[in-house]
Amino acid sequence: MHYQDYFKSRLDALRDDGNYRVFADLQRKRGAFPKARHMAKDGAGDVTIWCSNDYLGMGQHPDVLAAMHNAIDTVGAGAGGTRNISGTTHDHVLLEGELADLHGKEAALLFTSGYVSNWAALGTLASQIPGCIVFSDALNHASMIEGIRHSKAARVIWKHNDLADLEAKLAAADPDAPKLIAFESVYSMDGDIAPIKEICDLADKYNAMTYLDEVHAVGLYGPRGAGVAEREGLMDRLTVIEGTLGKAFGVMGGYIAASAELCDFVRSFASGFIFTTALPPAVAAGARASVQHLKRSNAERECQKERVAKVRAGLDKMGIPHIDNPSHIIPVMVGDPVKCKFISDTLMRDYGIYIQPINYPTVPKGTERLRITPSPVHSDADIAHLLGALEELWHQCEVARVPQAAQ
DSSP states (O other): OOHHHHHHHHHHHHHHHTOOOOOOOEEEOTTOTTEEEEOOTTOOEEEEEOSOSOTTOGGGOHHHHHHHHHHHHHHOSOOOSBIIIIIOOHHHHHHHHHHHHHHTOSEEEEESSHHHHHHHHHHHHHHHSTTOEEEEETTOOHHHHHHHHHHTOEEEEEOTTOHHHHHHHHHHSOTTSOEEEEEESBOTTTOOBOOHHHHHHHHHHTTEEEEEEOTTTTTTSSTTSOOHHHHTTOGGGOSEEEEESSSTTOSOOEEEEEOHHHHHHHHHHOHHHHTSBOOOHHHHHHHHHHHHHHHHOOHHHHHHHHHHHHHHHHHHHHTOOBOOOSSSOEEEEOOOHHHHHHHHHHHHHHHOEEOOEEOTTTSOTTOOEEEEOOOTTOOHHHHHHHHHHHHHHHHHHTOOOOGGGGO
16 A cells, blocks of 8 residues: 555545645734634734634633633643642642532542543443443534443444433333433534433433533533533432533633542543543643632623624524524534535635634534634624625525525
8 A cells, every 4th residue: 555645545535525624823812812813824814713612711811811820830830740640739639629519519530631531431431330331312522422432332322312212222221231321411513402301310210320511511501600400400410420621611621520439430440541641730720710710700601692692693684594502502504515615714814704614524414514603702893794704705605595584
């Protein structure tokens, strides 16, 4: 085999299909988010970011920055190793206590990312519990899928958010086998929300554990930002709540919150925890400051809701199709990979708007989209500019509109 030729042919095929991904070289300026500098080869230009998962702008919050500066000045940069050898610092311990309190659990366990927390926790639980069967929602994140696969446990895929299908599959399983139902609260590509209560009811009925991924919900929902389960008063019914520090909390890292025994079990058996360097103390300190702030402040959440509603109303007025969902995620549907990338590139080049195209394999072919995430720091002028640009490009590209566009 000619290895380089093979690599090139596969990459060329991605380009031909419109699915080749290009990094946007952005230089952010502290305090100016969502504005950034696009460091393009043909000259830098100012852009407004509309697709960040820093949903509330907490990556720029003065409390977060001050905590990180203070930690660097106090203890230095790196953690010094794995948590077991030399990498556990007081900042890690304090953050785990803050997260356990956030979710009303006995304990929490930090990981280097949300991806790793899912991979390590699900992989460990499913592999170490003898005979465990994992019931996984069909649209679960890649990190959950990889963790379940890695466990080599029996797995059953149930139709997305379909309670009847889940119950049928639970009923068909060995009643004596340990069971784990893995699902998300907010699904990141369509923005829909799981029926958490009803899933917990089925878990109780069939003696199953529950594993809820709240990465696109923590910070954003509930009176203290603990997620959809908090908003609906269901945190106590979930065996494991998994979250991230890299989205609404604005920093980096992942975690699980559960009973003291379960967290200790994962800590003791998960290779993805045992053999990796701990988060820098400054990151842990910044994350803790973000969690603390969002526990007591609803201002960011309320403003974000208003911004999301304003963008949705504008899209509806123009007849630009977007998935109607109860979350903060606005998937604007294009349905063609080449057009989706063209619109994204043109928004960046001609309008100073950055929205990354979402194409296959992240979403099924034919459902290509622009995933818009309004935040409290987007101004009315930002929204007007975005809507005007989309209106012009929808006309230029002859992309389908919904019927009410003629009104």
